[in-house]
Amino acid sequence: MRLTIFGSGYVGLVTGVCFAEVGNHVLCVDVDERKVAMLKRGESPIYEPGLDELLKKNIAAGRLSFTSDAAEGVKHGLFQFIAVGTPPDEDGSADMRYVLAVAEAIGQHISEYRIVVDKSTVPVGTADRVKAKIAATLRARGAAAEFDVVSNPEFLKEGAAIADFMKPDRIIVGTDNPRTGELLKALYDPFTRNHDRMIVMDVRSAELTKYAANAMLATKISFMNELANLAERVGADIEKVRRGIGSDPRIGYQFIYPGCGYGGSCFPKDVQALERSARDYKFDAPLLQAVENVNRKQKEVLFQKISRHYAGEVRGKTIALWGLAFKPNTDDMREAPSRSLMESLWQAGAKVRAYDPVAMHEAKRIYGDRPDFVLAKSADEALAGADALAIVTEWQEFRSPDFDGMRAKLTQPLIFDGRNLYDPAFLKQFGFIYYGIGRGASVAVSIPA
Numbered sequence: 227m228r229l230t231i232f233g234s235g236y237v238g239l240v241t242g243v244c245f246a247e248v249g250n251h252v253l254c255v256d257v258d259e260r261k262v263a264m265l266k267r268g269e270s271p272i273y274e275p276g277l278d279e280l281l282k283k284n285i286a287a288g289r290l291s292f293t294s295d296a297a298e299g300v301k302h303g304l305f306q307f308i309a310v311g312t313p314p315d316e317d318g319s320a321d322m323r324y325v326l327a328v329a330e331a332i333g334q335h336i337s338e339y340r341i342v343v344d345k346s347t348v349p350v351g352t353a354d355r356v357k358a359k360i361a362a363t364l365r366a367r368g369a370a371a372e373f374d375v376v377s378n379p380e381f382l383k384e385g386a387a388i389a390d391f392m393k394p395d396r397i398i399v400g401t402d403n404p405r406t407g408e409l410l411k412a413l414y415d416p417f418t419r420n421h422d423r424m425i426v427m428d429v430r431s432a433e434l435t436k437y438a439a440n441a442m443l444a445t446k447i448s449f450m451n452e453l454a455n456l457a458e459r460v461g462a463d464i465e466k467v468r469r470g471i472g473s474d475p476r477i478g479y480q481f482i483y484p485g486c487g488y489g490g491s492c493f494p495k496d497v498q499a500l501e502r503s504a505r506d507y508k509f510d511a512p513l514l515q516a517v518e519n520v521n522r523k524q525k526e527v528l529f530q531k532i533s534r535h536y537a538g539e540v541r542g543k544t545i546a547l548w549g550l551a552f553k554p555n556t557d558d559m560r561e562a563p564s565r566s567l568m569e570s571l572w573q574a575g576a577k578v579r580a581y582d583p584v585a586m587h588e589a590k591r592i593y594g595d596r597p598d599f600v601l602a603k604s605a606d607e608a609l610a611g612a613d614a615l616a617i618v619t620e621w622q623e624f625r626s627p628d629f630d631g632m633r634a635k636l637t638q639p640l641i642f643d644g645r646n647l648y649d650p651a652f653l654k655q656f657g658f659i660y661y662g663i664g665r666g667a668s669v670a671v672s673i674p675a
């Protein structure tokens with residue numbers, strides 16, 4: 227089949243590459259000329275395991291190409307995927323400018339039947355807005371063409387995006403037209419060979435499903451972070467509590483890791499956008515507000531621990547930072563907890579020596595050269611001469627380090643672990659002062675009388 231995909235970011239590019247890999251002819255359209263030029267050369271602008279290889283292979287096979295010309299895109303595919311960004315607007319609601327710009331481009335160039343498939347995460351009602359935009363643009367041109375607008379939210383996880391796309395848990399399709407449902411079934415068939423994973427529903431339910439999934443996952447994290455903060459005060463170890471509750475199959479082990487807050491391009495903005503859209507309907511969503519507030523505060527917890535340790539005298543200290551990406555296996559630093567920590571440290575007059583296996587170029591792009599920021603070439607190099615280590619991303623390579631070597635490099639054996647990678651008792655044996663998240667007694671509070 228012939229597909230066009232608007233937006234060559236994490237979602238659009240992975241979608242394009244995976245559809246090409248199973249034999250479709252895919253044209254990816256992006257407004258970013260620099261990105262398009264890179265992609266045409268077979269270079270991926272993002273880090274995603276397995277992406278480079280599939281990108282090069284499918285370009286070479288003639289099934290995958292790139293352009294910045296929207297007209298060419300609209301002409302190419304029966305399916306017109308929208309996979310552009312929906313960043314937060316000033317008030318936290320989803321900014322629909324890019325989605326509607328694609329709708330307008332489709333309206334300007336459409337001349338025969340097209341299925342417009344919205345893969346971006348968008349508020350309920352967006353399919354109607356996209357439909358209205360295309361129709362109005364067609365009318366303004368004095369032209370007519372048939373089209374359907376379908377919601378097909380994406381659930382891939384950065385860091386495992388190719389695997390998620392190739393073997394999805396589910397494919398959600400929201401459509402009011404059974405015929406487009408059948409066409410999408412045929413398109414997705416190669417990814418659902420062993421059993422049917424497609425759930426077809428009405429458009430509005432599909433749009434809400436995506437927000438519901440992310441809000442539920444974010445809720446689990448904020449819940450655990452709140453309990454971790456309580457555990458510190460009551461002298462309990464949240465890691466033991468985590469195992470204790472995760473063993474209940476109704477709760478499960480996933481997404482109940484306490485830490486220094488969730489980041490990334492999805493959870494923070496999607497929880498906010500859902501809460502803001504509830505407001506549009508004059509509906510109060512206190513749980514979503516709490517999830518967001520708990521997370522915002524949680525991103526400050528590591529800095530507070532550092533500041534408390536130094537009795538507020540953080541100025542002049544050098545902190546080694548392990549991890550910049552918002553989670554392992556990606557270079558994405560959008561809303562990353564590392565950013566909140568670094569910015570607080572800088573504001574307090576501290577220096578940062580950071581290392582991340584893949585996100586260094588992204589950190590450089592965001593912060594540029596500054597005297598209080600060193601990008602070290604390795605985890606070890608980040609430690610050299612630093613006063614303490616802070617861990618923000620749970621990369622595999624940080625899990626089992628040479629503790630003796632670490633102690634020798636740091637001016638003081640001091641670790642602030644935002645991901646609970648180590649056993650506090652074990653580190654104590656090595657002579658470290660160790661602060662985790664929710665690991666008991668790090669905030670000494672006596673039981674109220």
Ligand SMILES: NC(=O)c1ccc[n+]([C@@H]2O[C@H](COP(=O)([O-])OP(=O)(O)OC[C@H]3O[C@@H](n4cnc5c(N)ncnc54)[C@H](O)[C@@H]3O)[C@@H](O)[C@H]2O)c1
Nearest residue numbers: 233234235236237256257258310311312324327346347380
């Ligand atoms: N990143 C994820 O893990 C993930 C997962 C599921 C869903 N989503 C959702 O998918 C959407 C895309 O996210 P992303 O992370 O891929 O975004 P991204 O920022 O990585 O990529 C968006 C791309 O769209 C391009 N673009 C903007 N306007 C355009 C236009 N008019 N025509 C063509 N291209 C245009 C941009 O240049 C950019 O390359 C968002 O709604 C996001 O919430 C993201």
